[in-house]
Amino acid sequence: MDHSATFSFFGSLNDFIPVSKRGQPLPYCFAGAPAVKDAIEALGVPHPEVEVILINGQPVDFYRPLQAGDQVAIYPAASRAQHPESYSVRAGLLPPDAFVLDVHLGKLVRALRMLGFDSCYRNDYTDKDISHIAQSENRIALTRDVGLLKQKSIRWGYWLRSQLLTEQLGEVISCFHLKKKFRPFTRCIACNGPIVEVQKESVVTQLPPKTKLYFDEFYQCNCCGRVYWKGSHYERMQEFIGRYLNP
Structure with a gap:
């Protein structure tokens, strides 16, 4: 009946x-x-x-x-x-501060890493890969695919309403109350590894000629070895972050 x-x-x-x-x-x-x-x-x-x-x-x-x-x-x-x-259906549980993102969110993952959030991403992740990572590593799944979020193994997840990076990042920050958890420039935007300060001498062979002349403060990813310094791009990134700290 x-x-x-x-x-x-x-x-x-x-x-x-x-x-x-x-x-x-x-x-x-x-x-x-x-x-x-x-x-x-x-x-x-x-x-x-x-x-x-x-x-x-x-x-x-x-x-x-x-x-x-x-x-x-x-x-x-x-x-x-x-x-x-x-x-709450998740009474007593707090959402994690780590994420796994689907193939459509390559720009968003770089922005989250820039803010210091542990964010897994590969452009060949399948839905099965994402749901497994979300469950096994206690990560929030971020996606533009509603069907992915219906997988039973995903506890924490969010469907991005917008297709614009600035709006997507605002959605995630608002939904998971991230503003007080920013740790800018502590993760590699390329690979997600931790960034640490290093001596100029240890990375000098990786620097462009003008960078060697005008900069003395450097940071390097512990995983992929990428080198960072506070050039004009750093100022633009600070301005970008400021939009979310002081909306």
Whole structure:
């Protein structure tokens, strides 16, 4: 026998709902007793974007079986302050400060590394690779692919709404409250390795002629050996970072 329940999505979760159906209760027909998580994702919303689920006014986890006549309200992370901490589907857990990004986000990964965030990326990662890394290394999966975020093994994740780098970075900083966690210029933007200060003599053979003449302070990646110094590019990077520290 088929049953039905009614789902209401709030805030940014409506980004996953067809425009004509946003902001209104959605009927959902089902057989048996599926987990509420399965119903949420069948309606288009990936589970990592969900923070609170209320069924008939009571908080539940993703695995509560759906019953006929249930009234289901689903809230995003931005609404966390509206509910007691115990209502969260991830109560007691804090999101990590490390990321893994899909193939579409090569520019974003460089920006996150510039801010000091541990960010894994390769342009040949498959969805399986990303979900495995996210789970095994406790990383937030960032993607432009909604389907990737529906993989069961991904606990933390976010779907980038914008295709513009400046807006994407703002989304991630806002969603995961990163502003106070910036550690600029501590990671290599090329390979993600840690950067340390080094003596000029140890890297002098890697420097362009004019750099040898005009600069004396240098930093090097412990992993790939790339050398950094505070040239004109450094000033541009500081200006870029300042947009997010002082919006």
